[in-house]
Amino acid sequence: MKRLVVGRRIRSDRLGEQQLPKRIALPVFASDPLSSVAYATQEILLILTLGGMAYLSMAPWIAVAIVVLLAVVVLSYRQVIHAYPSGGGSYEVASRNLGAGAGLVVAAALLVDYVMTVAVSVAAGVDNIISAAPELNAYRVLLNLGFVALLTAMNLRGVRESGRVFAVPTYLFVVGVLILIAVGFAEMLAGHPPVPESAGWQITPEPDHVGLTGIALVLLALRAFSSGCTALTGAEAISNGVPAFRPPKSENAARTMGLMGLLSITMFSGITALALLTHVRYVENTCDLIGFPGDCATSAQRTIIAQLAAAVFGGAHSIMFYYIQAATALILILAANTAYNGFPLLGSILAQHRYLPRQLHTRGDRLAFSNGIVLLAVVAGGLIWLYQGSVTALIQLYILGVFTSFTLSQTGMVRHWNRALLTRHDRLDRRRMHRSRLINAFGAVFTGLVLIVVTITKFTHGAYLVVIAIPLLFVMMRAIRRHYDRVAAQLAPEPGGMVLPSRIHAVVLVSQLHRPTLRALAYARATRPDTLTALTAAITPDDVRNLQDEWNDRGIPVALTVVEAPYRDLTESVLEYVAGVHHDHPRDLIVVYIPEYVVSRWWEHLLHNQSALRLKARLLFQRNVMVTSVPWQLDPGHADARAVTAEPRLPADTVRT
Structure with missing residues (x-):
């Protein structure tokens, strides 16, 4: 529709052709x-x-x-x-x-x-x-x-x-x-x-x-x-x-x-x-x-x-x-x-x-x-x-x-x-x-x-x-x-070059144990943070117990941390946990990894990742917190029944804790 109304795109180097007699x-x-x-x-x-x-x-x-x-x-x-x-x-x-x-x-x-x-x-x-x-x-x-x-x-x-x-x-x-x-x-x-x-x-x-x-x-x-x-x-x-x-x-x-x-x-x-x-x-x-x-x-x-x-x-x-x-x-x-x-x-x-x-x-x-x-x-x-x-x-x-x-x-x-x-x-x-x-x-x-x-x-x-x-x-x-002007002043580089953070704390959000979660864990471990936490919120007790059992059965080499969610609000629970880490380590950098799956059709976006979007919007306002999305592209065709066995392989444990 856009091409029908507007027409084909024009390269920037053809700007001179748009000048008028x-x-x-x-x-x-x-x-x-x-x-x-x-x-x-x-x-x-x-x-x-x-x-x-x-x-x-x-x-x-x-x-x-x-x-x-x-x-x-x-x-x-x-x-x-x-x-x-x-x-x-x-x-x-x-x-x-x-x-x-x-x-x-x-x-x-x-x-x-x-x-x-x-x-x-x-x-x-x-x-x-x-x-x-x-x-x-x-x-x-x-x-x-x-x-x-x-x-x-x-x-x-x-x-x-x-x-x-x-x-x-x-x-x-x-x-x-x-x-x-x-x-x-x-x-x-x-x-x-x-x-x-x-x-x-x-x-x-x-x-x-x-x-x-x-x-x-x-x-x-x-x-x-x-x-x-x-x-x-x-x-x-x-x-x-x-x-x-x-x-x-x-x-x-x-x-x-x-x-x-x-x-x-x-x-x-x-x-x-x-x-x-x-x-x-x-x-x-x-x-x-x-x-x-x-x-x-x-x-x-x-x-x-x-x-x-x-x-x-x-x-x-x-x-x-x-x-x-x-x-x-x-x-x-x-x-x-x-x-x-x-x-x-x-x-x-x-x-x-x-x-x-x-x-x-x-x-x-x-x-x-x-x-x-x-x-x-x-x-x-x-x-x-x-x-x-x-x-x-x-x-x-x-x-x-x-x-x-x-x-x-x-x-x-x-x-x-x-x-x-x-x-x-x-x-x-x-x-x-x-x-x-x-x-x-x-x-x-x-x-x-x-x-x-x-x-x-x-x-x-x-x-x-x-x-x-x-x-x-x-x-x-x-x-x-x-x-x-205020933004430019705050974004101006400080004298003395780039300042490295003292320590890096990685937090991987876990809602269930699936391929996007495993990829996020693998990617977080590959960055070699000083600490690595797999974090889930106890919204439903039965779901948390099932997740812990599956976590132990698969032998995931990262401990699963469960935070309480008395009001069933994932965003508030994660923010409280991140705020606690920041309070204990005010000069350190916190990186939150959010596993997401990417759908192929526009209307399917309405059915997925809504909690992740709200959480990212809130995390962006937290100081010394970085948000990393780890995407998993879904196949637009039929699901492969063998896909569940072809999960990402976690690298060797290199976390320095």
């Missing part, structure tokens, strides 16, 4: 910011229409502010790519220039952002599928979880293979949106403007959003702006994925970042302008629409891009309408692939720095960071299930982590250029650095203000959960690092 890297790392234009405009109108249609005049100015912000972020991260091409992105910039604490804040924010990217992108994609097929609304959560599982399986197959699959839908979406914008404006210039289905509908304003003035109106505009800033999500992913590009890595990554910014700005501006000029209506509660056909309580409103496609291309049954909807749904779902690349890469770097479990640094069969991919899928799937796949609910948890990393990253870049200017004296280099510092300083101030706005406007709508999650992740990563 620009045409594949664009859909792999930029599908999230490219796809967010499908719902960024929608989120702006969603907030403004809470007050009816009175505040829609603010939408163009909000869109202009978002375009400027997107341009600044793209230019700023191009500086990051050239200055830090190792792939740490915002985390590396903040760690090197602002300290480990700031780096961990950025890392926590990005991890939260990547999880939300998967949840929001998949939910938005399913929304567009439901817009084309409303009868699927009842299966919203199931569709979401199914797409998360599909994305996980594709990414487990490797970056290059998943990139090829995801490239086609991304380019289909970009071409489709550009055609939609071009045809829509051409129809306007020709005097036949498209008319969306909602253009004639009226909106019932929310009672507490009527007649807003002063600070209340400003807060509404800021909330709409913060919702529209979803257009910037995933913009930093390329700076985190520089190592995945083909050489020259920095140049290719910077060019891809520039192309991503150009396409995002063009598509977002075009969709927003087209939606405002054609008077598209979109509200949070469908029942607030006056003139909406059907039952507003059970029917879902079509997304803005779906309404525009139907208006521009001649109805909701045209080929181009279905093309736009299919391409939009695909890229919104595949936009989660940006997080599937960014989260495991960042997790690997954090694991390498000992801030996350080391398992996240391990590459899987297809040279992808499989553990990080699976962890991302589980957390994102849980959020989708918890919020029932609602984009409106999930998006409130979005953005905050994005602008936290943006702000700290750009602040760190300003300090980076300040340090570089102290060592460079060439006039052209200094002029370039001054220009770069100005870009990053402007970006830091701008994104910092947006972070404040987002925190204030979204806090009571769900963002408080992110405000809690980021510090918790920060504390958790610090605790993991302290643990690894």
Whole structure:
């Protein structure tokens, strides 16, 4: 099953073959910011229409502010790519220039952002599928979880293979949106403007959003702006994925970042302008629409891009309408692939720095960071299930982590250029650095203000959960690092070389006299310990007497020691005996040999060795105690009746007691 889903294993020396050309890297790392234009405009109108249609005049100015912000972020991260091409992105910039604490804040924010990217992108994609097929609304959560599982399986197959699959839908979406914008404006210039289905509908304003003035109106505009800033999500992913590009890595990554910014700005501006000029209506509660056909309580409103496609291309049954909807749904779902690349890469770097479990640094069969991919899928799937796949609910948890990393990253870049200017004296280099510092300083101030706005406007709508999650992740990563540091300090070799134990006491556990027991005794004697004890627990008196009789009849050259088990607990009896030996010989080493038989079928493990597993787990916590398993592999076929006579032969008695 694993080979069917993941594919054949790839050798480590073929890692270079997984590096990406620009045409594949664009859909792999930029599908999230490219796809967010499908719902960024929608989120702006969603907030403004809470007050009816009175505040829609603010939408163009909000869109202009978002375009400027997107341009600044793209230019700023191009500086990051050239200055830090190792792939740490915002985390590396903040760690090197602002300290480990700031780096961990950025890392926590990005991890939260990547999880939300998967949840929001998949939910938005399913929304567009439901817009084309409303009868699927009842299966919203199931569709979401199914797409998360599909994305996980594709990414487990490797970056290059998943990139090829995801490239086609991304380019289909970009071409489709550009055609939609071009045809829509051409129809306007020709005097036949498209008319969306909602253009004639009226909106019932929310009672507490009527007649807003002063600070209340400003807060509404800021909330709409913060919702529209979803257009910037995933913009930093390329700076985190520089190592995945083909050489020259920095140049290719910077060019891809520039192309991503150009396409995002063009598509977002075009969709927003087209939606405002054609008077598209979109509200949070469908029942607030006056003139909406059907039952507003059970029917879902079509997304803005779906309404525009139907208006521009001649109805909701045209080929181009279905093309736009299919391409939009695909890229919104595949936009989660940006997080599937960014989260495991960042997790690997954090694991390498000992801030996350080391398992996240391990590459899987297809040279992808499989553990990080699976962890991302589980957390994102849980959020989708918890919020029932609602984009409106999930998006409130979005953005905050994005602008936290943006702000700290750009602040760190300003300090980076300040340090570089102290060592460079060439006039052209200094002029370039001054220009770069100005870009990053402007970006830091701008994104910092947006972070404040987002925190204030979204806090009571769900963002408080992110405000809690980021510090918790920060504390958790610090605790993991302290643990690894403490373990490393204790495992460091002592000065003076290896210290030998004074004496070795061997204890062989005996439950019954069979071939595994004889092998364990033979192996223990072969190691020549200072003392050797065959130990059994008196759980059932009759069984102990029978064991002693058989032991004497066979002439085993090791005395059988019986310990009491008044509560029929083997583990406690053995632990008490071992503790007594340790008390009498605190500087000596105790080796406990546990005979086990190994079965050939997975389900047979449930029938054997359960007591041994519990005992080993307890013994591992005892000081100066070593546990040695002595396996006996069972034949998966029929038993050999002569096997009982072919028992291991014990070596001559060499125990020094």
